[in-house]
Structures are given as structure tokens and as C-alpha cells.
Amino acid sequence: MGLVPTESGMSKGTLGGPPVVVWFRQDLRLQDHAALQAALAGGRAVLPVYVLDDDTPGAWAMGGAARWWLHGSLASLAESLAARGATLVLRRGPSAEVIPALAQEVGAAEVHAGRMHEPWAREAEAVVGAALRHVGAALHLHRTATLFDLDSIRTKTGGIYGVYAPFARTCRALGAPPPPTPAPERIPCPPPPRSDRLGDWGLLPTRPDWAGGFRETWQVGEAAAHDRLAGFLAKAVHGYDTGRNRPGQPGTSMVSPHLHWGELSPGQVWHTAQQAAQETGKGLEVFLGEILWRDFSAYLLWHHPHMPERPLRPAFAGLAVRDDGAELPAWQRGRTGIPIVDAGMRQLWHIGWMHNRVRMIAASFLVKQLLLPWQAGQAYFWDTLVDADLANNATSWQWIAGCGIDSQPFFRVFNPVSQGERFDPDGAYVRAWVPELARLPDRFVHAPWSAPPAVLVEAGVELGRSYPNPIADLPQARQRALDVYRATVRRAA
Ligand SMILES: Cc1cc2nc3c(=O)[nH]c(=O)nc-3n(C[C@H](O)[C@H](O)[C@H](O)COP(=O)(O)OP(=O)(O)OC[C@H]3O[C@@H](n4cnc5c(N)ncnc54)[C@H](O)[C@@H]3O)c2cc1C
Known part of the structure; x- marks a missing residue:
């Protein structure tokens, strides 16, 4: 790959010498940005770049909610850069190819970027680094995403x-x-090369436009x-x-x-x-x-780079999960008949975020009471969360499923009714997200099936019609989970 700075490339930096590329990744900010600071410290012109790398084999392609967020975040970053004299260049394709090619195009001898911990992103770093080294250029990685190395x-x-x-x-x-650093006041930028238009990337939903609740909730x-x-x-x-x-x-x-x-x-x-x-x-x-x-x-x-795919405790790879065609969609749509689970799943769909306590309850219901694979829940969260994060998502799902390191023990099964009564005692959360139950008295709002018929009528609830009957019998489902988990552990012992 020819990356030797070209004659014209050598003169593209406004401050003399070739420009330095700053490759923005999951660090879409100007303050406390070690890669940007290091690039500016050299006194060269700085070219900020973002690569939409959503086709790399082995990568978890960004979900819909994440893409919605990314659009807004890039628009905001481009604006902040423009206010400081710099233009954000957008390119699409495998970053392992795009970054070296761009460095060649502008004659950059240095690329600065934040280190990522996702396996495919680390592979891309290795390929980019090797390609740049091959021509005497260098990739410098900095800590921008975690507190510690x-x-x-x-x-x-x-x-x-x-x-x-x-x-x-x-x-x-x-x-x-280290104490955070302020945003630079000016960013000297070379004449920017060709850039994609953000709007052409199609990151926002069109039809149906499911992002109304996102726009109301998030800046x-x-x-x-x-x-x-x-x-x-x-x-x-x-x-x-x-x-x-x-x-x-x-x-x-x-x-x-x-x-x-x-x-x-x-x-x-x-x-x-x-x-x-x-x-x-x-x-x-x-x-x-x-x-x-x-x-x-x-x-x-x-x-443990395989963590999103495989349990950290190998014994649980053999867990006999169920394969029911109807229960996963019911869980996804917030139609399980278990109010706190449904409230959480509807909050997730509507605003792309769910409260942590309810993430735990909803996830536990999927993997324990329904005995469906944690990977299916993880994949749905990945698609629907604006904070979808490979590390946090995989760690949390494995923690709930009892198959990760430092997990809650497998025999701990959240009871969604008592969890609801304890953490949402007045039912405010359920009423907000499951309006068909809003008029139930507090003591029945987490278990409408236990309400006397007259109370249901009074509250306008018709189980099986206005709101589903529970898709699992909670005590039986708990016992089934314990039996299956115990058998798995025993087999592996
Ligand atoms: C099944 C499941 C899946 C999850 N998937 C994700 C995910 O994809 N992305 C994600 O960011 N979080 C995930 N979490 C962790 C947690 O639910 C969210 O970080 C939290 O709800 C975000 O809300 P907050 O910013 O108000 O958190 P706060 O309570 O205000 O916490 C502050 C910050 O600490 C971090 N944090 C909080 N709890 C955790 C945790 N348990 N593990 C790791 N970091 C944490 C987050 O960055 C959070 O923003 C998941 C939890 C569960 C149970």
C-alpha cells in the first residue's frame, strides 16, 4: 500500500509539514481528548476524520438506536469543530482500509486515535498500524474511553x-x-479532502419513524x-x-x-x-x-473477546434453552403480561433506554422464567439501546444469566412481581409505560391477575384482551429454571 506522502500531500498542512490525522471513534468530543491533544501538540495542521465502519466481518453492526444517536453526535461534533476552524471528514468503509488510504491521500505521517476494546476494532487498529508502519508512518493510540489502562x-x-x-x-x-483537559480554542486544519455527507449515510429512520420518543427524551x-x-x-x-x-x-x-x-x-x-x-x-x-x-x-x-458470543463459564454452554417462537416477540413488544417487564420493554422501545433495575428484571425473566438464550436478549438490547455497548451489554447479560465471571449465582431468580412491589411501590413506572393498567390500585398493579373481577372492571382492565395474561406461570417457571440450571451444573461437574 503506497502511503509515502505525495508532493501535494506534503504541502497540504497549513502550518508546514504534512497534516496529522485525528481518527475519531467512540470519543466524539473535543474536551479531554488525548488523541486530539497529542495531535495538536506537534504544531501541525490537524485533519479530523470519522469512519462509518459498519460492514467489517466479525463486527457487531451498529443497531438502529445507536445509528440514530451517532447521526446527532456527528452533527454536533462537526459543528464544534467548524467553530474552531476545522472540518470533520466523513468516510464509509472498513477503517482498516479507509484510514491508511486517507493518510496517503493527504500525506499524513501520523494518525492519532483513541484505543477501543471491541475485538474487531482492535483488529482494525492492528491492520491500520501495520499499513502505516510499512510506509514509515505511525498510528498512535491513546486512552480516551476508559478511566484506566x-x-x-x-x-x-x-x-x-x-x-x-x-x-x-x-x-x-x-x-x-488525570484531570480532564479543556477543548482547544482553535484547530488548524488543512484544506479538507472529499467527505461523505452525513445525511447520505441513512442513519436516521425514515418509514416508520420510530424515533419520536428519542427526540423528546435526548439532546x-x-x-x-x-x-x-x-x-x-x-x-x-x-x-x-x-x-x-x-x-x-x-x-x-x-x-x-x-x-x-x-x-x-x-x-x-x-x-x-x-x-x-x-x-x-x-x-x-x-x-x-x-x-x-x-x-x-x-x-x-x-x-475475553469472545464474551458477547460464549459464556465465560464454559459449563453453561450446554444449558438446555428453549426455542419458543412466540415468547421472544412477546417479550420484545412488552406483551408478556408481567407489568414491570412490559413497562421496561416499552420504555426501551420508546426512548432507547431502560432503567437499570428494570433491565435486570426483564433480562432475568427472559433467561430464567422463559429459559430463552441470553444471546437473544443481548441482541435485542444491542439493536434498541442508544447506549448499546458491547462490553456492558455482554457483561450484564452474562451476569444475569449466571454464566459470567462474578455473576449472581444461577439459583437466584428475580421474582418480577416482588421486585416491582419493592422498587416501584406506587406503580408509577408501570402506570407510565403500561397505560392500560394505570387505573389499577397500587396493590394489584404488579400482578393484575390477582385482582378481583370487580376491581379489574372498575379499572377498565380485561385480561387477555386489553392486557395479556401472563405468558409464564411464575412459580412453575422458576422451578423449571432451577431444574435446568442445576442439571447443567451437575453435568459439567
Ligand atoms: C441486561 C443488561 C444490559 C445492559 N446493557 C448495557 C449497555 O448496552 N450499555 C450500557 O452502557 N449499560 C448497560 N447496562 C448497564 C446499566 O443498566 C446502564 O449502564 C445504566 O442503566 C445506564 O443508565 P444511567 O446512565 O442512568 O446509569 P447510572 O446509574 O447513572 O450510572 C452511571 C454510569 O455508570 C455506568 N454503569 C452503570 N451501571 C453499570 C453496569 N451495571 N455495568 C457497567 N456500567 C454501568 C454507565 O456508564 C452509566 O451511565 C446493562 C444492564 C443490564 C442489566
């Missing part, structure tokens, strides 16, 4: 952590991550990410240690898509939250623990 966190004997608590202790002992982009975080730190963080479990209240930060897309860096979240420390106490500590969980998931994926 994932490769450097080791047990005392040099091993890999499989349990969160000691991992978190080791991370915390390393001290706070996308770096500035909006900071607003969202600031709103949380001003209020909900104070009671986060308990409020985070109440899906009917605004008790969590909802910064997950901003973190996934890198509109916020985890270091910014860490430091901004610390600044609120004096007033917040326990809520803050628990919140920081969740930000570390995010690093732990990335760490697990880094060391």
Missing part, C-alpha cells in the same frame, strides 16, 4: 481479575485519573452531555445509593449514551462528580463505583 490492571501475581471488588480496589489505589452531543451530568450532580446524586433502584423516579444520571459515544469521558465524569463530593457522601461513592463497573466490563471484554 485496561492492560495494566493485574492481580499481585500478574493475573486477570475476574471479580469486580478487588479490581475496583486496585483501580482506586492507582489514584484519580445529543458534547454540550448536552455536560448539561445532563450537571443536572444529575445538582440533585439526584445525593440520594443515588437508594434512588438508583427506583425506576419511577429520576434517580440515575442517564449519561450512559453520552459515555458510550464518548461525548463525555469517564475521567470528566469522575472529576466533575468528585467536585460535588462534600455534599453528596454515599450517593457519590456508589455512583463512582458504577463508573468503575463500566471499566470492569471493558476490562472483561479486553481479556
Whole structure:
């Protein structure tokens, strides 16, 4: 591959010498961006690039909700860059080919990028790095997506952590991550080469337009990410240690898509939250623990790249899952007849996000009571979450299914009714997302089948017509799950 800077390429940098390419990936921001900072430090012109790489074999092609978010995030990034004098170049294709070709086209000898932990992205990094090296150019990778360098966190004997608590202790002992850096005021940019038009990428839904609820819920982009975080730190963080479990209240930060897309860096979240420390106490500590969980998931994926496909505990590969053609669609559509599960799945469809407590309940119902494969649930979440994140999604699904490292034990089966009664005691969450149950009294809203007929009539609920009968008998389904799981573990012993 000919990547030697061309005569014209050599003169494309406005500051003398070839320009430097900054390859934006899952770090769509200007503040606290180590790759951008490093590129600017050389005093060269900087060419910002984003590659839509959605055809690479082995990659998890981005889901619909993620594509919706990406459109807004790139539009916002392009605007911020333009305000600083730079043009975001958009190209489509395998990044392993596009980045080296673009570097050649503009005569760049250096490409700076944030390191990713997804297996296909790491392979692309290796190919790009080799192609650039071949012609005397270089790919420089920086930490932009995690708090810590994932490769450097080791047990005392040099091993890999499989349990969160000691991992978190080791991370915390390393001290706070470096303080975040501000966005550059100006970005000197060479005359930009050809760019695709964002609108031509077809990232937004057309017909049907399912994104109305997304537009009502989310402001996308770096500035909006900071607003969202600031709103949380001003209020909900104070009671986060308990409020985070109440899906009917605004008790969590909802910064997950901003973190996934890198509109916020985890270091910014860490430091901004610390600044609120004096007033917040326990809520803050628990919140920081969740930000570390995010690093732990990335760490697990880094060391177990097959995690989205295969259980980390091999014994569970033989779990006898069921194959019912109707139950998965019922779960996906929020028509299982279990109110808290349906509320969660409808929230997911409507706004591309689901409260963590309800993610756990809905996921547990799928893999335990319905005994369907966790991979099917993971795939649906991947398509429908705006924060769809390969590491967090796979770690969480394996945790729920009991087949990951540091999982909840397989014999723990969430009861969706008692979970609902405990964490949504007034039914506010169910009423918001399952309006056909809104008029039921609190004590029946999580189990409408237990309401006397007169109460159902009074509330306008006709089970089997206005709202489904439960697709699983909860005690029997729990027992079936325990039997199957126990048999699997026994077989493997
Ligand atoms: C089955 C299942 C699938 C999930 N899939 C994803 C996913 O694809 N993407 C994703 O970002 N999260 C996923 N999670 C984790 C968690 O539900 C979300 O991160 C959280 O609900 C996001 O809301 P928030 O920003 O208000 O979180 P907060 O409670 O405000 O937490 C702050 C941040 O900490 C991180 N975080 C919180 N909980 C976890 C966790 N359990 N594991 C790792 N990081 C965490 C997130 O980045 C989050 O934004 C999943 C959880 C389950 C049970």
C-alpha cells in the first residue's frame, strides 16, 4: 500500500509539514481528548476524520438506536469543530482500509486515535498500524474511553481479575485519573479532502419513524452531555445509593449514551462528580463505583473477546434453552403480561433506554422464567439501546444469566412481581409505560391477575384482551429454571 506522502500531500498542512490525522471513534468530543491533544501538540495542521465502519466481518453492526444517536453526535461534533476552524471528514468503509488510504491521500505521517476494546476494532487498529508502519508512518493510540489502562490492571501475581471488588480496589489505589483537559480554542486544519455527507449515510429512520420518543427524551452531543451530568450532580446524586433502584423516579444520571459515544469521558465524569463530593457522601461513592463497573466490563471484554458470543463459564454452554417462537416477540413488544417487564420493554422501545433495575428484571425473566438464550436478549438490547455497548451489554447479560465471571449465582431468580412491589411501590413506572393498567390500585398493579373481577372492571382492565395474561406461570417457571440450571451444573461437574 503506497502511503509515502505525495508532493501535494506534503504541502497540504497549513502550518508546514504534512497534516496529522485525528481518527475519531467512540470519543466524539473535543474536551479531554488525548488523541486530539497529542495531535495538536506537534504544531501541525490537524485533519479530523470519522469512519462509518459498519460492514467489517466479525463486527457487531451498529443497531438502529445507536445509528440514530451517532447521526446527532456527528452533527454536533462537526459543528464544534467548524467553530474552531476545522472540518470533520466523513468516510464509509472498513477503517482498516479507509484510514491508511486517507493518510496517503493527504500525506499524513501520523494518525492519532483513541484505543477501543471491541475485538474487531482492535483488529482494525492492528491492520491500520501495520499499513502505516510499512510506509514509515505511525498510528498512535491513546486512552480516551476508559478511566484506566485496561492492560495494566493485574492481580499481585500478574493475573486477570475476574471479580469486580478487588479490581475496583486496585483501580482506586492507582489514584484519580488525570484531570480532564479543556477543548482547544482553535484547530488548524488543512484544506479538507472529499467527505461523505452525513445525511447520505441513512442513519436516521425514515418509514416508520420510530424515533419520536428519542427526540423528546435526548439532546445529543458534547454540550448536552455536560448539561445532563450537571443536572444529575445538582440533585439526584445525593440520594443515588437508594434512588438508583427506583425506576419511577429520576434517580440515575442517564449519561450512559453520552459515555458510550464518548461525548463525555469517564475521567470528566469522575472529576466533575468528585467536585460535588462534600455534599453528596454515599450517593457519590456508589455512583463512582458504577463508573468503575463500566471499566470492569471493558476490562472483561479486553481479556475475553469472545464474551458477547460464549459464556465465560464454559459449563453453561450446554444449558438446555428453549426455542419458543412466540415468547421472544412477546417479550420484545412488552406483551408478556408481567407489568414491570412490559413497562421496561416499552420504555426501551420508546426512548432507547431502560432503567437499570428494570433491565435486570426483564433480562432475568427472559433467561430464567422463559429459559430463552441470553444471546437473544443481548441482541435485542444491542439493536434498541442508544447506549448499546458491547462490553456492558455482554457483561450484564452474562451476569444475569449466571454464566459470567462474578455473576449472581444461577439459583437466584428475580421474582418480577416482588421486585416491582419493592422498587416501584406506587406503580408509577408501570402506570407510565403500561397505560392500560394505570387505573389499577397500587396493590394489584404488579400482578393484575390477582385482582378481583370487580376491581379489574372498575379499572377498565380485561385480561387477555386489553392486557395479556401472563405468558409464564411464575412459580412453575422458576422451578423449571432451577431444574435446568442445576442439571447443567451437575453435568459439567
Ligand atoms: C441486561 C443488561 C444490559 C445492559 N446493557 C448495557 C449497555 O448496552 N450499555 C450500557 O452502557 N449499560 C448497560 N447496562 C448497564 C446499566 O443498566 C446502564 O449502564 C445504566 O442503566 C445506564 O443508565 P444511567 O446512565 O442512568 O446509569 P447510572 O446509574 O447513572 O450510572 C452511571 C454510569 O455508570 C455506568 N454503569 C452503570 N451501571 C453499570 C453496569 N451495571 N455495568 C457497567 N456500567 C454501568 C454507565 O456508564 C452509566 O451511565 C446493562 C444492564 C443490564 C442489566
